[in-house]
Amino acid sequence: MRGKVGLMSICACMATALAVFALVQAGQKPEVSADVPREVRALAGVYTGSWTMYGVDDKGQVVKKMAWTDTMKAGGAEVKGGRAYVTTTDEMSFEGAKGPPFKVEGKEGYFLIKDGGLGDYFIETNGQVQRVTKLGANVWTYVAPANEQELSRLGFPSGATGLHVVVKVVGSEQGVETHRISRVTTVSWKDKEGKERTHQFVSLQGHHKRQS
Numbered sequence: 001m002r003g004k005v006g007l008m009s010i011c012a013c014m015a016t017a018l019a020v021f022a023l024v025q026a027g028q029k030p031e032v033s034a035d036v037p038r039e040v041r042a043l044a045g046v047y048t049g050s051w052t053m054y055g056v057d058d059k060g061q062v063v064k065k066m067a068w069t070d071t072m073k074a075g076g077a078e079v080k081g082g083r084a085y086v087t088t089t090d091e092m093s094f095e096g097a098k099g100p101p102f103k104v105e106g107k108e109g110y111f112l113i114k115d116g117g118l119g120d121y122f123i124e125t126n127g128q129v130q131r132v133t134k135l136g137a138n139v140w141t142y143v144a145p146a147n148e149q150e151l152s153r154l155g156f157p158s159g160a161t162g163l164h165v166v167v168k169v170v171g172s173e174q175g176v177e178t179h180r181i182s183r184v185t186t187v188s189w190k191d192k193e194g195k196e197r198t199h200q201f202v203s204l205q206g207h208h209k210r211q212s
Helices: 014-022 148-153
Strands: 045-056 062-080 083-094 102-112 118-125 128-136 139-146 161-173 176-190 196-210
Touching (some): 062 102, 083 118, 161 196
Antiparallel strands (some): 118 128, 161 176
16 A cells, blocks of 8 residues: 555545535746655555535434545645645536536645654645644544534534544555545534534545555
8 A cells, every 4th residue: 555644635625615516936946856755755646536425404414415526636746845745636526516527726745844754744725734643553633623604504503613523544445545534523503592502423424546
C-alpha cells in the first residue's frame, strides 16, 4: 500500500457540495524542491469514490439528502512555504443533477518541522486548512465546525450549531487501496417550545478507491 494516509480532501468539500447542489502572485516561480518526501510522492494517483450525505426530515428522522460520485486526481508533489504536498482536483457528479461535473481544487500533505521532517498532516480546500490527527495504524480523524447554512440544508432550524467529526480507515480490499470515510455530526438547537435539543448521527458515508 503506497498511501498510508491517503487523501481526505473530499471530506473538506462537504459544505461546498451542499452549496453547489442548492444552485468556486502572478509572475513568481514556484519554490519546488527536488527532494520531495516519499510519503508525499506516494499520495499521487487517481481515486474514484461514491458518497451519500444524510440529514433529518421534519419528524427528526435521519434521511438521505444527496449522493454523488467523484474522481480525484492528485499530483505535482512539491515542497513550498514550509509544507510538502500534492495538488488535488476533484470532479463531483451529483445524483439527479444535470450538467458537467463540479470541480474542486485543493492541497494535501504535511507541515514541515524545523529539521525538515514531516509534521502534522493537513488538507486544504477553498483556502480552509484542516489539521488531521493519526489515531492508529491507518486510522485518521479531524474535527470541523458545521455552519448554520449547512445545518439548515441538512434539515435543522435557524440558530442550530454543530460539529463534524470525520474518521477515515485506509485498508486493502481485494487488492485495492480503499479509504472508508464516515462523518458523525452533533447538532444542538431549540425547538418551537424553547426546549434545548441535541441530535448526533452519521451525516456522511463513502469511500475512495485508488485506481493508479
